[in-house]
Amino acid sequence: MTLEFRDILLRQDDFQLTADLTVPQGRHAVIGASGSGKSTLLALVAGFLAPTKGRLIWDGQDITDMTPGQRPVSILFQHHNLFPHLTVKQNVGMGLRPNLRLDRDQQRRVMQVLDHVGLSGTQDRRPAALSGGQQSRVALARVLLRARPLLLLDEPFAALGPALKSEMLTLLAQVASDTTVLMVTHDPADARAFAPDTLLVEDGAVHAPRPTGPLLDDPPPGLRAYLG
8 A cells, every 4th residue: 555645735825845756555754854844744644734736645546635534544643632531441442433432342442452552451540640651552552443554653752761762663663564654753763763764854845765774874965964
């Protein structure tokens, strides 16, 4: 399954983003200087922003005019959007039904995904009673439960310490093995650890995926300046 950007142009105030490339199935980092358009790219794929021209194609199907809810997409943000008054089980269950009227099979699936991300026994706790890493796992469990084939990550683990962040990236690589992932990051170490390929966003243009290691070992001038 591939994600195709066909002659995409997005104009927004005094900013524009262009993309004409294909993203194959797999894990991809999205890297570039602040303000280059990384988060804008995710918003375009998610359907929060509409292109000025061009088409967005997923697995051969034109999704350009689909609403966010119709798209085969799940999103994991840096701020995990957990509801503080709900339990872990309820927060995860909202990935299936926002009204939380889950049947027996759906409740079983919630417990299975909690076990999958190492949260067995926490289902009745509320977010305030969890560590930062556990909260990240709850948010990850919720997007996994939705079982969408395209996962967008906007620096989801940036607030975690290095060891915990590495643990979460390893877990994500394991549990999202059959998913196409676009992960925005400002940290080249995260890109190296998680993503075999990287999309560079530079000067308002999204460049086709390149192997992460060689790109970061010999970055183009703009990326070199950003990375220091």
